[in-house]
Amino acid sequence: MKFLILGAGGIGCYYGARLLAAGHQVVLVARGEHLYAMQERGLSVTHPQFSFHGAVTALALDEVAGRDLAEFDLVMVAAKASATAPMMASLQDWLLTAPVPVLSIQNGVDNEAHIAAVVGQQRTVGGLAVRIGGHILAPGVVEATGVAQIEMGAWPDTERNPHLAEALLPVVAELVAAGIPAAITDHIERALWRKLVINNGVNPLSALTGLNTRQLTSDPVLGPTVYRLMEETGRAANAAGVAISKDDVDAMFKLISEFDAIKTSMLVDREKGRAMEIDDICGPVVHWCRQSGVRAETTELVQSLLLFNSQAWQGPQVS
Numbered sequence: 459m460k461f462l463i464l465g466a467g468g469i470g471c472y473y474g475a476r477l478l479a480a481g482h483q484v485v486l487v488a489r490g491e492h493l494y495a496m497q498e499r500g501l502s503v504t505h506p507q508f509s510f511h512g513a514v515t516a517l518a519l520d521e522v523a524g525r526d527l528a529e530f531d532l533v534m535v536a537a538k539a540s541a542t543a544p545m546m547a548s549l550q551d552w553l554l555t556a557p558v559p560v561l562s563i564q565n566g567v568d569n570e571a572h573i574a575a576v577v578g579q580q581r582t583v584g585g586l587a588v589r590i591g592g593h594i595l596a597p598g599v600v601e602a603t604g605v606a607q608i609e610m611g612a613w614p615d616t617e618r619n620p621h622l623a624e625a626l627l628p629v630v631a632e633l634v635a636a637g638i639p640a641a642i643t644d645h646i647e648r649a650l651w652r653k654l655v656i657n658n659g660v661n662p663l664s665a666l667t668g669l670n671t672r673q674l675t676s677d678p679v680l681g682p683t684v685y686r687l688m689e690e691t692g693r694a695a696n697a698a699g700v701a702i703s704k705d706d707v708d709a710m711f712k713l714i715s716e717f718d719a720i721k722t723s724m725l726v727d728r729e730k731g732r733a734m735e736i737d738d739i740c741g742p743v744v745h746w747c748r749q750s751g752v753r754a755e756t757t758e759l760v761q762s763l764l765l766f767n768s769q770a771w772q773g774p775q776v777s
């Protein structure tokens with residue numbers, strides 16, 4: 459099969475390398491030093507159970523339109539959530555040249571709406587990268603850990619998009635054969651909110667404190683705070699019309715408490731001085747809880763602390 463990965467950084471390069479190692483064709487879209495390094499020296503990916511070192515096809519976003527979209531079986535969007543809408547807008551005309559499905563494997567619950575606005579719901583595949591930590595260590599060099607699953611499903615659910623759900627079956631079979639545990643869910647919107655429960659629970663707090671997921675969940679003060687952030691996410695989901703129960707929140711807390719000690723993607727962004735996915739992760743929780751009339755107080759506090767804390771503190775202004 460042939461895959462186009464838009465925004466091939468930590469997770470995009472990991473999954474891309476798995477597909478390349480299994481004999482698929484993969485085009486990676488990146489920018490800056492990372493793109494240059496992949497073009498000049500190839501890509502290196504290390505993972506406890508897998509490694510890849512080799513030449514890759516890497517392009518800048520504005521070079522993509524020179525390719526024939528119809529040759530691809532799947533477009534995967536793997537950039538940060540804030541890049542989804544601008545990427546879709548810049549490829550809008552090209553994306554309408556062939557009916558190829560477009561899958562998001564990003565965190566957040568709004569990426570699919572941005573994709574659907576350009577390619578239509580019939581081609582939009584919701585998805586998420588589960589139990590993976592993957593980061594660019596240096597340009598062209600990626601380190602990953604975890605079983606690195608992909609959960610995907612026709613957007614917004616199989617019932618409303620049955621033909622796409624069927625078309626995904628061979629893609630999932632190839633991902634599994636390539637060592638990517640992939641599965642289809644009939645209710646991807648719910649799966650995305652369940653993942654947001656984890657991300658809103660640990661990402662902003664880890665970026666604030668510098669702690670990894672295990673340190674956070676096992677801390678006597680921060681652990682219960684993680685749980686409260688998760689509960690608020692569940693409340694937001696219900697306000698948005700997506701059923702998330704206390705059992706879901708408990709299951710997500712257990713999952714992240716028992717998973718490898720991960721440095722979250724938001725902490726990595728903070729350390730690198732890059733924009734963090736604060737609006738994409740805390741934003742929907744704050745928005746939907748406010749809509750419901752009961753604010754997400756802990757999320758609002760953590761979000762504000764992170765926003766203030768990430769701006770360069772100049773010290774008190776003395777007149």
Ligand SMILES: NC(=O)C1=CN([C@@H]2O[C@H](COP(=O)(O)OP(=O)(O)OC[C@H]3O[C@@H](n4cnc5c(N)ncnc54)[C@H](OP(=O)(O)O)[C@@H]3O)[C@@H](O)[C@H]2O)C=CC1
Binds near residue numbers: 490541
């Ligand atoms: N990293 C992780 O462990 C996990 C991440 N996720 C989620 O997956 C998504 C991707 O995360 P991650 O892999 O860490 O992100 P990265 O920042 O490592 O990768 C995204 C890549 O896309 C590039 N990019 C952004 N805009 C463009 C553009 N216009 N043209 C070309 N390249 C572009 C970025 O370049 P630049 O650096 O210049 O911005 C970067 O190299 C996020 O939603 C994240 O929350 C989910 C599970 C785990």
Ligand SMILES: CC(C)(CO)C(=O)C(=O)O
Binds near residue numbers: 589590591660
């Ligand atoms: C919390 C974690 C590691 C879960 O996969 C994640 O999604 C992230 O770092 O953004």
